[in-house]
Amino acid sequence: MRSAAVPSESRLIELDEQESLELLQKHARVGRIAFVSGGKPALFPVNYMAEDDGIVFSTAQGTKLSALAGGAPVVFEVDDSTAMEHAGWSVLVEGTASEITDEAELDRLRRGPLKSWAVSAAEHWIRVTIESVSGRRIPAS
Amino acid sequence: MRSAAVPSESRLIELDEQESLELLQKHARVGRIAFVSGGKPALFPVNYMAEDDGIVFSTAQGTKLSALAGGAPVVFEVDDSTAMEHAGWSVLVEGTASEITDEAELDRLRRGPLKSWAVSAAEHWIRVTIESVSGRRIPAS
Numbered sequence: 001m002r003s004a005a006v007p008s009e010s011r012l013i014e015l016d017e018q019e020s021l022e023l024l025q026k027h028a029r030v031g032r033i034a035f036v037s038g039g040k041p042a043l044f045p046v047n048y049m050a051e052d053d054g055i056v057f058s059t060a061q062g063t064k065l066s067a068l069a070g071g072a073p074v075v076f077e078v079d080d081s082t083a084m085e086h087a088g089w090s091v092l093v094e095g096t097a098s099e100i101t102d103e104a105e106l107d108r109l110r111r112g113p114l115k116s117w118a119v120s121a122a123e124h125w126i127r128v129t130i131e132s133v134s135g136r137r138i139p140a141s
Numbered sequence: 142m143r144s145a146a147v148p149s150e151s152r153l154i155e156l157d158e159q160e161s162l163e164l165l166q167k168h169a170r171v172g173r174i175a176f177v178s179g180g181k182p183a184l185f186p187v188n189y190m191a192e193d194d195g196i197v198f199s200t201a202q203g204t205k206l207s208a209l210a211g212g213a214p215v216v217f218e219v220d221d222s223t224a225m226e227h228a229g230w231s232v233l234v235e236g237t238a239s240e241i242t243d244e245a246e247l248d249r250l251r252r253g254p255l256k257s258w259a260v261s262a263a264e265h266w267i268r269v270t271i272e273s274v275s276g277r278r279i280p281a282s
Contacts, residue, residue, distance in 0.1 A: 029224040034175035034184035034216075041182060043175035043216040045231045075175075075184040083170040090186045 015135030020091045023135060025050040028078035028091075033057075033128070035074045035097065037067040048076075049114040055093065055128040056100075056109065065124050069099035076128055085140035094132045100125040156276030161232045164276060166191040169219035169232075174198075174269070176215045176238065178208040189217075190255040196234065196269040197241075197255065206265050210240035217269055226281035235273045241266040 015023070024031075034043045044064055046057040055076055059065050068074070074097045081088025100106060109125050156164070175184045185205055189198040196217055200206050209215070215238045222229025241247060250266050 030222045032173050032218055034182040036177050036182050040214050041175040041177050041216045043218050045220045073181050075182050077173055077184050077186065079186045081171045
């Protein structure tokens with residue numbers, strides 16, 4: 001057991017990059033972003049939009065923004081599951097977060113379809129570049 | 142705007158500890174655990190069980206286990222949402238992860254209802270103590 005990374009009984013199926021990106025772009029609206037803040041883990045759900053060059057979401061002023069605005073390494077995750085069937089999929093993105101400050105781009109985003117569900121006046125926008133993406137599926141048993 | 146942690150337009154409703162624990166214990170099967178590994182953020186979905194004294198899940202040998210087994214600070218998150226209504230809830234737990242090594246307890250867990258969806262022979266069990274729990278709800282608009 002000691003050297004086995006994944007036991008042979010695993011039901012996990014690895015998804016390729018294209019499948020993972022499609023799930024990220026089309027099949028989820030809420031994801032979770034994890035980062036390091038003051039040496040400790042931090043994790044928040046966000047409603048997001050996946051564009052060609054990254055993941056975009058808006059947020060209010062606060063701890064989350066402070067930690068993410070300046071180019072922090074992050075992991076972004078989306079998943080969906082069916083408890084009855086013990087089945088589901090998940091996609092993980094590794095990337096770098098930074099605040100969007102370009103006025104033309106901010107204007108485009110503010111007029112776009114993505115509104116924060118929580119904060120109607122959230123004026124700060126974060127982009128996460130997608131440096132790597134991976135996905136896994138557990139089929140219905 | 143600069144000093145406002147949450148703008149007044151926020152639709153977020155804070156849940157109390159009891160409501161948050163109930164959502165954690167009864168209304169979700171899949172959560173996400175975030176931790177720091179080698180100075181970088183890490184995040185994985187897990188199917189879990191919430192017991193009185195913490196959150197329990199099983200995992201295979203590997204990076205995740207190595208990072209979590211020895212008493213790592215973690216954030217654990219569950220959520221549910223309805224995209225149509227831009228509504229949902231989330232619960233965040235801050236705690237400490239450690240591997241369960243007590244044989245009587247392992248025996249109880251192995252015979253219990255929680256099976257890893259991914260790995261049928263996952264022999265390592267992690268407990269996350271609940272040091273703080275908080276929750277938020279966004280009502281349907």
